[in-house]
Amino acid sequence: MTQAINSPALTYQPSRSLPARLERRVVQWRTASRLPGPRRPIVSFTFDDFPKSAGDTGADIVEGIGGRACFYACSSMAGIQTVSGEMFDSQDIAALTRAGHEIGGHTRSHLDCARAGLEDVLSDISGGIEDLRAMGLRDPVRQFAYPFGETGYGLKRALADRFDGARGILGGLNGPGNDRVQLRAVELDGDEDSLPRALSLLEEAMRRPAWMIVFTHDVRAKPGPWGVQPAILRKLAHAVRDAGAAVLTPSQAIDEITGGAP
Numbered sequence: 001m002t003q004a005i006n007s008p009a010l011t012y013q014p015s016r017s018l019p020a021r022l023e024r025r026v027v028q029w030r031t032a033s034r035l036p037g038p039r040r041p042i043v044s045f046t047f048d049d050f051p052k053s054a055g056d057t058g059a060d061i062v063e064g065i066g067g068r069a070c071f072y073a074c075s076s077m078a079g080i081q082t083v084s085g086e087m088f089d090s091q092d093i094a095a096l097t098r099a100g101h102e103i104g105g106h107t108r109s110h111l112d113c114a115r116a117g118l119e120d121v122l123s124d125i126s127g128g129i130e131d132l133r134a135m136g137l138r139d140p141v142r143q144f145a146y147p148f149g150e151t152g153y154g155l156k157r158a159l160a161d162r163f164d165g166a167r168g169i170l171g172g173l174n175g176p177g178n179d180r181v182q183l184r185a186v187e188l189d190g191d192e193d194s195l196p197r198a199l200s201l202l203e204e205a206m207r208r209p210a211w212m213i214v215f216t217h218d219v220r221a222k223p224g225p226w227g228v229q230p231a232i233l234r235k236l237a238h239a240v241r242d243a244g245a246a247v248l249t250p251s252q253a254i255d256e257i258t259g260g261a262p
């Protein structure tokens with residue numbers, strides 16, 4: 001399975017050039033669909049791509065505090081082995097949806113949505129959802145996560161009609177005026193700053209109140225480059241429970257925040 005690990009979808013890095021960074025800044029300023037503010041603090045746990053360990057250990061930890069999570073599935077990764085471990089399959093989709101978790105879209109090919117043409121991106125997104133349907137997913141796909149967090153203003157506008165929420169990877173919380181189609185998130189990974197950063201954002205979410213979306217990839221004792229150890233995820237989950245935040249899937253959160261009409 002070494003071939004899969006080296007496939008372009010998994011080794012690609014978005015451009016770090018100055019024009020690309022400036023463009024990213026402009027895109028995040030241009031809000032496509034503003035959210036109202038939540039009336040109470042909300043936390044959502046989300047997993048990208050997604051590895052099997054997220055669907056079992058990650059889901060168990062979120063269920064342990066009475067919540068459900070969202071899994072953004074990139075369909076071309078189904079059944080393969082990557083640096084994040086073994087990836088999801090149709091049985092994971094069935095088990096997770098049966099338990100009340102949410103499956104979101106994450107494209108078919110994990111393309112950089114800021115670099116590809118709009119029509120190509122939209123057809124890759126639709127293709128990813130068709131693949132998930134062919135794998136047996138019956139729930140509506142209401143959420144989407146941009147691969148590498150990359151997007152553009154035209155795409156955000158197009159997705160505002162297709163999804164109830166689309167998540168990026170820009171750090172921060174979601175409150176009044178934040179973009180429903182470029183939701184902010186906090187990454188939980190092997191970086192030793194990531195748990196303290198998430199805990200301080202949790203405090204802020206409790207105070208404002210705001211909606212905090214946590215994202216990671218695999219959940220293993222020896223995680224890959226974008227994953228987290230179960231003990232770290234559990235610590236954050238317990239802090240969320242002890243703080244008294246509502247633990248909702250992104251669709252549950254958006255329904256609550258918008259009164260069901262985003």
Ligand SMILES: [Zn+2]
Nearest residue numbers: 048049147148
């Ligand atoms: Zn991804």
